[in-house]
Amino acid sequence: MNKRFIEKELFLGTQLELVDRIVSNTQKKIKKAYYAINADCMLKYWSDEEYQKIINMPAHITYVDGMGIIFAQKFLKLPIARERIATTDLFPALVKHLQNHNSLLRIFLLGGKNDTAEIVIKNFGTKYPNVNFVGSHHGYFDKNEESNRVIQYINSLNVDILFVGFGNPIQEKWVNNYFDQLNVSTIITCGGLFDYYSNNVKRAPLILQKTGLEWFYRLLQEPKRLYKRYLFGNFNFIKNVFLIKLKSSQEKVMGDY
Structure with a gap:
């Protein structure tokens, strides 16, 4: 597959602006999916054509959840995200907004074990008693059957x-496959979010989050599971960004002739 950076316009x-947009679109019944990258x-x-097509769909919103993306945007001289929006931060920010505005929007959590x-x-209901959580379901069901x-259960609750x-990209493909069947205005894919807020996994200190080293903290927590993703994965990401830069420079030189 031809390696290019994301073709669509990112958020x-x-x-705060993303939270406002999510709430506004939901209240107006504007149906959208929100994907982190x-x-x-x-x-x-770069390796999964189906996932690439989903991310590039102009109707949905893709936001930047990773300092690596921001570093790449700067290096490639692309429009740069004003800040990293981690889904683990977006979730409590959205919940807090709904609490402060006495919103009746109905929230459902789908995923995680047991x-x-x-x-x-x-946990969140104790801190934000006015937020309207209407149900949950684990993620370990047969996605085909x-x-x-x-x-049907989600739709019955008027979510x-x-x-x-x-987990990515299973969640994005599932949302895309069943988007029309889900009678829900807003769908946000969130990876392992529920593990953080059920106290199964600890979040990295803020200084590591801001400097782009949250991956290192996670690697220390689960080295056997994550070493391929972070050690080999980070190297491959950097290599591909450099190749994109090189190709862009070559195309510019050819265009000058």
Whole structure:
């Protein structure tokens, strides 16, 4: 597959601006999916044609969840995101906004093992009692055989905002496949978000988040599971960005003749 950076226009605003847009679109019943993109996602984008097409769909919103993307935007002289929007930060920011505005928007959490999502609801329900969490379902169901049943359950609850945490790119492909069947205005894919807020996984210190080293903290927590993703993956991401830069420079030189 020809390696290029993301073809569509990314959301480049702040987290606060994204929260405002999500709430506004949801209230207006403007149906959209929201996808995060980081260095690991870009490796899948370059190797998985189906996932690439989903990310490039102009109707949906893709935001920057990774300092690697911002570094690449600067290096390639592309429009630069004003800040990194980690989905693990977007979720509590959105919940806090709904609490402060006494919103009645209905939220459903789909994904995680066993009762992980339910624990998240209990934890956030204690802190934000006015937020309207209406249900959850684990993510370990047969996506081919049981998706219709799960979707019927979600639709029966008149959900406004659906968080889907199956891991990338399974979650994006699932959302794309069942987008028309889901009677939900806003769908946000969220990876392992529920593990963080059910206290299964600890978040990196803020200084590591801001300097682009959150991946290193995660690697220290789960080295056996994540070493390929972060050690080999980060190298491949940097290599591909340099190749894109080189190709762009060569095309510019050829164009000058």
